[in-house]
Amino acid sequence: MKKYIVPVLVLLSLVSVSCSSDDDGMSEEKLEGTGEVSLTFDNGFGGNDLVLNTANTANANGEVLTISRFNYIVSNFRLVTKDGEEFTFAKDNSYFIINQEAGEETVELPEIPAGEYTTVKFGIGVDQEKFQQGAEGQGDFLAQAEANNMMWSWQAGYKFLNFEGTFTSETVTEAENFKVHMGSHGSSLDNYKEVSIELPTNIKVSNEMDSNIHLKIDASKILISSTSNIKFSEQAVIMVDEVKSPQIAVNVTEMFTVDHVHNGSGHN
Amino acid sequence: MRLFYLVYIAIVLVSCSAPKEDYVENNELLEFSVPSNFPEPVYPIDANPPTKFGFELGKKLFYDGKLSSNGFISCGFCHEQRTAFTHHGHQFSHGVDDKEGTRNTPPIQNAAFMPEFTWDGATSHLDLFPIIPITNEVEMGETMGNVLLKLNADEEYNGMFAAAFDDGEINAENFLKALSQFMVMMVSAESKYDKYSREEEGVEFTALEKKGLAIFAQKCASCHSSDLFTDHSFRNNGLPPNPKLNDIGRAEVSGAEQDKYKFKVPSLRNVALTAPYMHDGRFGTLMNVLNFYDSGVVNSETLDPILNNDELGVKLENDEKEALIAFLNTLTDENYINDARFAEY
Numbered sequence: 001m002k003k004y005i006v007p008v009l010v011l012l013s014l015v016s017v018s019c020s021s022d023d024d025g026m027s028e029e030k031l032e033g034t035g036e037v038s039l040t041f042d043n044g045f046g047g048n049d050l051v052l053n054t055a056n057t058a059n060a061n062g063e064v065l066t067i068s069r070f071n072y073i074v075s076n077f078r079l080v081t082k083d084g085e086e087f088t089f090a091k092d093n094s095y096f097i098i099n100q101e102a103g104e105e106t107v108e109l110p111e112i113p114a115g116e117y118t119t120v121k122f123g124i125g126v127d128q129e130k131f132q133q134g135a136e137g138q139g140d141f142l143a144q145a146e147a148n149n150m151m152w153s154w155q156a157g158y159k160f161l162n163f164e165g166t167f168t169s170e171t172v173t174e175a176e177n178f179k180v181h182m183g184s185h186g187s188s189l190d191n192y193k194e195v196s197i198e199l200p201t202n203i204k205v206s207n208e209m210d211s212n213i214h215l216k217i218d219a220s221k222i223l224i225s226s227t228s229n230i231k232f233s234e235q236a237v238i239m240v241d242e243v244k245s246p247q248i249a250v251n252v253t254e255m256f257t258v259d260h261v262h263n264g265s266g267h268n
Numbered sequence: 269m270r271l272f273y274l275v276y277i278a279i280v281l282v283s284c285s286a287p288k289e290d291y292v293e294n295n296e297l298l299e300f301s302v303p304s305n306f307p308e309p310v311y312p313i314d315a316n317p318p319t320k321f322g323f324e325l326g327k328k329l330f331y332d333g334k335l336s337s338n339g340f341i342s343c344g345f346c347h348e349q350r351t352a353f354t355h356h357g358h359q360f361s362h363g364v365d366d367k368e369g370t371r372n373t374p375p376i377q378n379a380a381f382m383p384e385f386t387w388d389g390a391t392s393h394l395d396l397f398p399i400i401p402i403t404n405e406v407e408m409g410e411t412m413g414n415v416l417l418k419l420n421a422d423e424e425y426n427g428m429f430a431a432a433f434d435d436g437e438i439n440a441e442n443f444l445k446a447l448s449q450f451m452v453m454m455v456s457a458e459s460k461y462d463k464y465s466r467e468e469e470g471v472e473f474t475a476l477e478k479k480g481l482a483i484f485a486q487k488c489a490s491c492h493s494s495d496l497f498t499d500h501s502f503r504n505n506g507l508p509p510n511p512k513l514n515d516i517g518r519a520e521v522s523g524a525e526q527d528k529y530k531f532k533v534p535s536l537r538n539v540a541l542t543a544p545y546m547h548d549g550r551f552g553t554l555m556n557v558l559n560f561y562d563s564g565v566v567n568s569e570t571l572d573p574i575l576n577n578d579e580l581g582v583k584l585e586n587d588e589k590e591a592l593i594a595f596l597n598t599l600t601d602e603n604y605i606n607d608a609r610f611a612e613y
Contacts, residue, residue, distance in 0.1 A: 131392075131393065131396075132392070132393060133315070134312065134315065134316065134393045134394070134395030134396065134444070134448070135316065135395035135396070135440070135441045135442075135443075135444035135445045135448065136315055136316065136395075136441060136445070138395075138396070138440065138441065138444075139439075139440075139441050140439060140440065140441070142399075142412065142440040142441075142444075143412055143413055143416065143439070143440045146403075146411060146412050146413055147413055151399070151403070151412075153399060153400065153403030153404060154390060154400060154404060154520075155390035155391060155400070155520075155521055157390075157391065157396075185521055185522045185523055186384070186388075186389050186390060186391065186392060186521040186522060187383075187384060187389065187392040188389075188518075188521065188522035188524065188527070189522060189523070189524075239523075240520070240521065240522065240523035241523045242522060242523040242524040242525070243523075245523060
């Protein structure tokens with residue numbers, strides 16, 4: 001019996017610590033300084049975990065996708081305080097690649113001013129303003145994008161989404177490759193999009209408190225969203241398609257939901 | 269021309285006053301001057317002002333095969349100065365492992381004044397342009413990451429990046445900035461036509477050249493406009509597509525049906541030097557190009573409407589063609605193709 005005493009004590013102290021740090025009575029004035037907000041992009045498909053190279057449950061079109069690559073760029077992070085003020089994270093450092101094969105799923109935003117935030121906003125992809133800053137604007141992000149298969153070599157632009165794998169359907173019984181590379185089309189079509197997501201619980205940030213926003217991503221939305229329905233059995237390679245690429249850009253905005261937040265712990 | 273003298277004086281003044289004791293501070297700004305017959309540059313000079321050492325670094329990179337996977341294909345391999353930085357006599361660009369591209373190497377000149385690059389406008393920023401040939405598997409077949417690794421391992425480059433940039437780092441930003449500094453300085457504006465256009469003393473056009481200019485203004489300048497000789501637009505000029513290549517041009521970039529078979533209107537500067545012609549290098553002579561516009565234009569859904577008024581193409585009499593060619597020859601800039609600043613050796 002004795003050996004359980006220590007863990008129990010630890011548990012008790014943990015509970016008391018978390019009680020005090022989550023104390024609702026804690027006045028706002030105590031949120032001082034800065035803290036880190038991290039975002040976890042927890043990739044899934046149709047409500048299940050996304051496991052690469054493993055067949056997913058058939059989507060509404062009866063297509064079974066086996067995903068081998070699922071990378072995307074998230075950028076231009078902003079947080080809205082409960083007073084409605086918007087804090088914009090430094091633009092130069094506000095570009096990140098979520099890469100399922102490399103296990104890159106976290107965005108860390110250090111030195112966020114203390115406060116209580118209700119909403120997170122971010123972009124998917126790279127905005128034209130950044131691109132037009134040339135070499136200076138891209139900085140090291142260029143090399144990072146290349147290393148993560150997010151550069152379009154033939155047009156010197158970024159792939160905002162790189163979604164690859166194989167699929168089968170009622171009509172396609174032998175697995176066929178699919179490839180979705182979505183980005184802006186040179187200067188002729190801007191596919192950069194932004195999302196604004198209200199948090200289920202406000203996050204609090206201060207010298208003492210880092211917070212984490214845990215997002216669940218549903219990759220099935222890439223094809224089927226509230227606005228369009230794309231069938232790989234009709235076209236399985238979508239790279240610069242004037243009709244489908246913008247549809248995918250919009251669909252992608254629907255794949256993000258905030259599942260929960262962690263206040264004060266920093267990480268999930 | 270007065271502008272040039274002022275600039276020259278400014279350079280002399282700057283270099284006189286520059287402190288000599290510190291190696292890095294000696295990296296003086298190069299003066300980028302806009303020829304008086306040119307529009308304002310598109311390139312944001314202030315964001316990446318060419319400097320002596322930045323330019324020299326860019327030039328070394330331009331002529332360095334290290335930028336390719338096999339170590340032999342430099343930018344200068346396909347962009348040869350004596351032919352206004354084109355791949356003379358080659359229909360298509362040649363890359364690593366004897367691979368061949370599908371498009372004719374365009375000249376490099378006056379890049380600071382161009383809003384979009386490559387035949388299909390695949391990038392709209394000069395800084396980002398070099399990524400295309402470097403990473404294209406039929407051109408230099410490399411990755412940016414690997415190029416930077418090679419440069420980082422090279423002692424001379426370590427010194428040159430340190431001299432050219434404040435942070436001295438060998439990274440993508442500085443690498444691309446250096447290449448841009450070199451290309452931004454590559455201004456061709458000393459042809460006979462330029463001097464004539466600027467009404468410089470002692471420069472006269474022959475009767476034939478004048479006639480050519482008049483025909484050009486009437487029949488060609490709607491697309492080949494301004495003293496850059498391009499309106500930077502993408503157009504289908506009625507070339508029958510080569511079925512072996514089926515190069516859809518601008519539609520590769522935009523994905524738009526209405527952009528099929530459209531290519532960038534090229535500048536005509538130094539055009540007498542840059543044969544073969546068209547995006548696929550199908551015509552060997554300027555006369556063949558004019559013959560095509562006269563009688564070879566084919567109709568299609570995306571043919572530029574400007575070439576489809578009453579009859580297809582641009583009707584030209586033989587004497588008009590001769591005059592046009594005489595005029596086009598005045599666009600050759602001997603200064604530019606012999607400028608030691610841009611020369612490999």
